[in-house]
Amino acid sequence: MKSLFNKLGERLNRVSSMKLTLLAVLSALIVGAFIIIFSDVDNLKEGDILGAVSTVGSAYWALVVGSFGSLRAISNTINSSTPLILCGVSVAIAFKAGLFNIGATGQMLAGGMTALWVGFAMDGPGYVQVPLAVLAGAIGGAVFGAIPGILKARTGAHEVITTIMLNNMAAFFILWLLKTDLFQREDRTDPISKLVSTEGRLPRLFGFMDGRSDLVAHIGFIVAIAAVVVYWWFLKKTTTGFEFRAYGLNADAATYAGMHVKRLTVLSMMFAGGFAGLAGAAEVLGTYGYASTNFAGNIGFDAIAIALLGQSSPLGTLFAAILFGALQAGGRQMQTNSDVPIDLIIVLRALIVMFIAAPLLVKTIWRTKNATITAGQTFRGWGS
Amino acid sequence: MKLELRGITKRFPGVVANDNVNLELNTGEVLSLIGENGAGKSTLMSVLYGMYKPDEGEILIDGVPLVFASPADAIAAGIGMVHQHFMLVPVFTVAENVVLGVEPTGSLGKLKIDEARRMVREISDKYNLDLDPDAVIEDLPVGVQQRVEIVKVLLRDAKVVVFDEPTAVLTPSEIIEFFEIVKTLVSAGRGVVFITHKLKEALNIADRIAVLRRGKVQLTVDKNSAKAGDVVLKVTDLTVLDADGRTHVENVSFEVHSGEIVGIAGVQGNGQTELVEALTGLRKATSGVVALDGKDLTHSDPRERHQMGMAHIPEDRQRQGLVGGLSVAENLVLTRYHDDQFSHGVIVDWEAADAIAETLITEYDIRTPSKETGVGTLSGGNQQKVIVARELSRDLRLTIAAQPTRGVDVGSIEYIHSRIVKERDAGTAVLIVSTELEEVMALSDRLLVMYRGKVVAELDPKKVTPMEVGLYMAGSRPDSVVTA
Secondary structure: OHHHHHHHHHHHHHHHHHHHHHHHHHHHHHHHHHHHHHHOHHHHHOOOHHHHHHHHHHHHHHHHHHHHOOHHHHHHHHHHHHHHHHHHHHHHHHHHOOOOOOOHHHHHHHHHHHHHHHHHHOOOOHHHHHHHHHHHHHHHHHHHHHHHHHHHHHHOOOHHHHHHHHHHHHHHHHHHHOOOOOOEOOOOOOOEEOOOOHHHOOOEOOOOOOOOOOOOOEOHHHHHHHHHHHHHHHHHHEHHHHHHHHHHHOHHHHHHOOOOHHHHHHHHHHHHHHHHHHHHHHHHHHHHOOOEOOOOOOHHHHHHHHHHHOOOOHHHHHHHHHHHHHHHHHHHHHHHHHOOOOHHHHHHHHHHHHHHHOHHHHHHHHOOOOOOOOOOOOOOOOOO | OEEEEEEEEEEEOOEEEEEEEEEEEEOOOEEEEEOOOOOOHHHHHHHHOOOOOOOEEEEEEOOEEEOOOOHHHHHHOOEEEEOOOOOOOOOOEHHHHHHOOOOOEOHHHOEOHHHHHHHHHHHHHHOOOOOOOOOEHHHOOHHHHHHHHHHHHHHOOOOEEEEEOHHHHOOHHHHHHHHHHHHHHHHOOOEEEEEEOOHHHHHHHOOEEEEEEOOEEEEEEEHHHOOOOOEEEEEEEEEEEOOOOOEEEEEEEEEEEOOEEEEEEOOOOOOHHHHHHHHHOOOOOOEEEEEEOOEEOOOOOHHHHHHOOEEEEOOOHHHHHOOOOOEHHHHHOOOOOOOOOOEEOOEEOHHHHHHHHHHHHHHOOOOOOOOOOEHHHOOHHHHHHHHHHHHHOOOOOEEEEEOOOOOOOHHHHHHHHHHHHHHHHOOOEEEEEOOOHHHHHHHOOEEEEEEOOEEEEEEOOOOOOHHHHHHHHOOOOHHHOOOO
16 A cells, blocks of 8 residues: 555656646746737737737637647648757757757757768668668767767866857858758759759658648658657666666766766767757758758757756657647747737747746746656756 | 574564564573664563563473463573663662562561572672672662672573663773673573664674564674685775875775775775775776785776675765665666666666565665655665665675765664674675774774874774774874784
8 A cells, every 4th residue: 555655646746747847838828928918019009908918819829720720730840849859859868867968959960961961872762762861860960979978078078068169060061061062052052952852851741641742741750759769768778778867867876886987978979969960860851851051940959948848858858849849830820810920939938948947936936835846857067 | 591582473553563583592692682772672572571472483491382471480481681770679788689579588587688698799709790788779880780680680590681771871881891791691601682772782792693673683693603714805005196196095005804894994084085986996096906806906997896796885875875866776776787687788677676676675674665766865874775785785705885874873873784794794805994983993803094094003993992093093103003
């Protein structure tokens, strides 16, 4: 009986930490509503408070409709979520080992370009070419990700600094690559790559539905889900996953226990780079079909917020990424339907992260009792 | 005479005070019963003394089962008890107290007080008790009153004398005298059961030690079974400098044999931490050799040393010994998850890990809501027991324990100490590093003192006083430095 009771208690604890996350999202939406009201100058000028409030309703409704309201909306959400899931896992796995991977952007660029290169270099049937190109993307990202890991293991250089620097190096390197004959599109002078052949593209998820070329989601999403499963399996089942968790929570104890922490530092950044590289491959081979200088966009940075929101857990990261993807997909609809600028999405995401980072604030606002504050697993501070 | 307790179980509403307890005692030896308050020691002795009837089990004397309905039956069978709180009449003389209940009487029931005096003097002389039969009890110090109780028991011809926490009321010098009396009793062919919650005292006087926890005999330690054997750890001219070039350990050499506990005493910060880190592979030795079973492992990493049978109980359990955010079960395999027992290739066999966790939680009495509980939420004593369980529950050649009981509750201290002694008795070489002088003196067979990175003395803890060791620890008496 007692053990059952305790199990229940632990489950409740976990639920309450999830509850706090949900409350943080809710808090952000409420603050966001006030922002919409106060920025609704047209209605407020005429003293029409109700009108302003109804703007909130229509904006949020558009957000829902634009993200899940139709097959097309769902396809858009899936499409936006795919790289976010992969990069979210990238940041999360580094967090698990106590490292802060700000370099997902650079690793995405590295992975995307490697995938593209294999995509061009090969001329086989799609079912051979595509998996190989995707794999190459993972390897490209992993190799690039390993660099800050090696630097840290060898010299102690902090990964926050090195990954930020490597992001810039990757960006400029790609700017150069895209101007080379190997990559640059023949008739262009700006840095943009040739198109991937139709065979080499990631198949569309809804490709079986004739005449629905507007459904852009591709099977990169399946790869992303698989990545989450692999991440979960790795953490829970493998010896190295156990080492990651121990190292992330207490580096001294990991050393004491005989774990090879330098190897773990390199491995964790390598794995992180691999997942981000997959995101790059998915964007280049799936969403765009070519590479431009900024195909990585802001995804690598959004991924940090996603990993924080998901507390670096596999499922949490997945849901957080889908939430962010949905906000992005719905945001476009919101801008069209209700004149609320898509920038609100950035504000909402920032608010969510803020509330997540301040669990006490959420607890006070919502007067939740007995909810345990778990900040999730993040990185060690400077000098560790 | 041989006294046996077989399968004694005594239940009170809501608690099992004694759970299938088996003990035996021969005359001529001292059995020490240790355990924290509420472990069931007093209940067990009350059963033995006929004050409680056991629910299950039996008491045998020389193989014959007996039933004690009252203390009188126990006394008749040759069992005497010296209670923690003396049963003496304060205004009576020693002789009057001693004969109370078995008075030698003449005609018309007149007390033969001279006869009583003679009996007291006789026993007092025989056992060196130094008692004046005419002294009035209330004028006597506690230690002497206790001797009166002993005479009472001996007068009733007890073959086995049970002392219930006899040292709790005594001063340190009285304790020393008490131990002398116990030795005299034993050499006169009587058996002694000595109840205490201080392992140090038990180690000092007992031939065998039984640890009672939650009504069960957790383990018995045969104190005299330990014999120092081959050299297991050999440290030669070990010197450790830190990155800034400061010397922490300087030319330290010593050996630890199997079946031997070597203690390192010293004031905190005299190089003990660095020495342990160099021995366990957490810190590079600048020069010198560390060898285990003749194999040089000066440059081996912690895992290689671990796999060679070296256990390490680190001095800071929260910083090094445990990962607070992981569960009890995960921490119990923290240094072993890669063993074939717990992993197949790259996959951890969590079922095997959980199974061993269940076993260890019971065996080491780790008080945790469940094996999934975060180890960081446990009390200090239970956290330490997780480490001890993990490190000692495998085949070992060498155990290095640094500050094994720092910040640990009293009950757990005794338990951890007895585990370490048990490990020694099983033939493991044990190195204990502690700033608690009492701890190293009680446990060690040999004692080294470290001062400013050097071993300044090798001492026999049985032959030195804490005072002397203290002087070495403070760096005094450099004229008589004995290097190990």
